[in-house]
Amino acid sequence: MIVAEARRLVAEQGTTGLTFQALASTLGVSKQAIIYWYPSKRELARDFCLPLLREERDVVTTAIADTRSATEAIEAFVRSLVRYHLSDLGRFRILYLWLQFEPGVSLRPGDEQLLDPIHETTSSSYDLLEARIAADRAFLGNGDARKLAVAVDMAALGLVTMLAMAEAMNDPWRHSTESMVDALIDLLTGQHRSDAAKRI
Incomplete structure (x- = not known):
């Protein structure tokens, strides 16, 4: 309540x-x-954000559940994560930006356990993507599948952060959102697709 x-x-x-x-x-x-x-607000912030993180996790894991390669999984992960957050930038700001600026929310010694359920949720968001990357040896090479999975998530969230900033300033990007998502996926996967096949 x-x-x-x-x-x-x-x-x-x-x-x-x-x-x-x-x-x-x-x-x-x-x-x-x-x-x-x-x-304290730290406990409230945890309970406020945790259901949103779980919803985000469910969105991306559902999106990549039927993928068969690292490239497919990365593309599905990025597109679903970006689409999810662009559908409600207010929710995104609360989840990823609010805590950076809210006095009294930062952790203090002894508060580490407050992060445990958040870490468990974000970790499970990466698990399936990590598995898809690890199973695709041609894609992974000598890389670390877990680090790549986390980097994919961070890159997608970085793109949403910039889109959210542009929206807040009423300063549209020179390039369409779709083309930026496509470019990010190309960068992360090394793939090149025709414009006709590109969709957010």
């Missing part, structure tokens, strides 16, 4: 509207009642 209300507040007012006092007021309880369940 607290997390659902926190999501509503962020959707309506942005992350600056998410305070313990605002949560207490809208829920009709005392601020102390919120603090009882969430002693």
Whole structure:
């Protein structure tokens, strides 16, 4: 109930509207009642973001489940991840940008266990992509499949970050989103496809 209300507040007012006092007021309880369940914003941030990360994981693992090669898996992973986040840039900003700027959310000594469920979720996002890359020896060569899987994820999220920034500034890119996704996939896979076959 607290997390659902926190999501509503962020959707309506942005992350600056998410305070313990605002949560207490809208829920009709005392601020102390919120603090009882969430002693700090770090715990609230974890519970706020974890379901979103799990949803993201499900999107990418479903997209690559039937792929047969590293190239197919990387392409499906990138396209599904970018499409998922472009469908709701507000959700993306909360998940990947909010925590960088929110006072009181950064970890302190002894808080490491708060990250365990987040690490488990992101790790499972990479597992299937790593397996597809590792099984394709012609693609992998002497590379490290896990590092490549993580790098693919980071590259796709980097592209979404830049697209989100351009959208926030109302400053469109010179190149279409589709062509940038295609270029990123070409870079990550070393493949070249005809323009007719390229789709986001």
